[in-house]
Amino acid sequence: MRSVRAVFAVYLAVILIGIVYVTALGLMGR
Amino acid sequence: MSERSRGFLRDNALSLVFGGLFLLTLLGQAISGTADYNAQQVANGLEPVTLLEYVTSSSFGVDVMENWQSEYLQFFLYIFGTVWLIQRGSAESKKPGEEGLESDEEQRIGRHAQDDSPAWARAGGLRTAVFSRSLGLLMGGLFLLTWAASSVAGWAAFNSEQLGQRQDPVSWLRYLGEADFWNRSFQNWQSEMLAVGSMAVFSVYLRQRGSPESKPVGVAHGDTGQTG
Numbered sequence: 001m002r003s004v005r006a007v008f009a010v011y012l013a014v015i016l017i018g019i020v021y022v023t024a025l026g027l028m029g030r
Numbered sequence: 031m032s033e034r035s036r037g038f039l040r041d042n043a044l045s046l047v048f049g050g051l052f053l054l055t056l057l058g059q060a061i062s063g064t065a066d067y068n069a070q071q072v073a074n075g076l077e078p079v080t081l082l083e084y085v086t087s088s089s090f091g092v093d094v095m096e097n098w099q100s101e102y103l104q105f106f107l108y109i110f111g112t113v114w115l116i117q118r119g120s121a122e123s124k125k126p127g128e129e130g131l132e133s134d135e136e137q138r139i140g141r142h143a144q145d146d147s148p149a150w151a152r153a154g155g156l157r158t159a160v161f162s163r164s165l166g167l168l169m170g171g172l173f174l175l176t177w178a179a180s181s182v183a184g185w186a187a188f189n190s191e192q193l194g195q196r197q198d199p200v201s202w203l204r205y206l207g208e209a210d211f212w213n214r215s216f217q218n219w220q221s222e223m224l225a226v227g228s229m230a231v232f233s234v235y236l237r238q239r240g241s242p243e244s245k246p247v248g249v250a251h252g253d254t255g256q257t258g
């Protein structure tokens with residue numbers, strides 16, 4: 001189950017990074 | 031390939047394949063999006079942009095995020111909706127009469143927890159209440175965050191178009207009332223609602239052998255909630 005937990009964490013991280021990245025692009029007015 | 035890495039790939043094949051397809055299709059969106067953006071730039075007599083410039087623009091950001099938000103809205107509504115609503119005969123539905131949160135015994139929580147139950151299912155109180163809703167709460171939370179991100183990137187992209195047409199930029203709050211924001215939201219929401227509704231009812235009469243999204247092939251059309 002440890003490997004499954006790693007995949008879970010990667011998915012969540014990718015989604016949160018995507019949200020932060022796109023929000024930052026918008027706030028910087030790019 | 032070692033036994034261990036083969037085990038990892040097999041154990042996570044579904045997530046890994048879809049994760050890989052996500053990256054490939056995101057790359058496809060970046061490449062085709064750059065071409066589309068540049069066609070408009072040239073038509074407006076402006077300089078074309080590079081792929082790197084495009085993927086660091088709010089125009090790309092809003093196109094990505096407006097689709098993400100609708101997917102998480104779909105899952106949020108489906109996860110909560112299927113607690114209370116049934117579709118007779120559907121593989122996606124609980125059986126008629128099982129609507130609602132079900133008993134602690136059926137859900138194996140509190141004193142009905144088993145040896146291998148998650149700790150928060152056994153704990154009781156607030157922890158069990160939160161854990162009992164954690165999947166829906168995460169999907170709902172991701173919907174709100176992605177929708178907010180799409181509004182911020184959409185606002186920046188909208189203002190950049192406004193400036194290109196020598197019109198005044200608008201505030202973020204003002205953008206939330208603009209047709210552009212709601213058109214982007216509704217055009218994604220409508221497709222998700224259609225997909226969910228059709229999946230629920232198509233799985234009554236159609237089968238996909240071996241798929242957990244389908245009833246076993248020989249199960250009667252009227253049987254509800256039996257997944258293969």
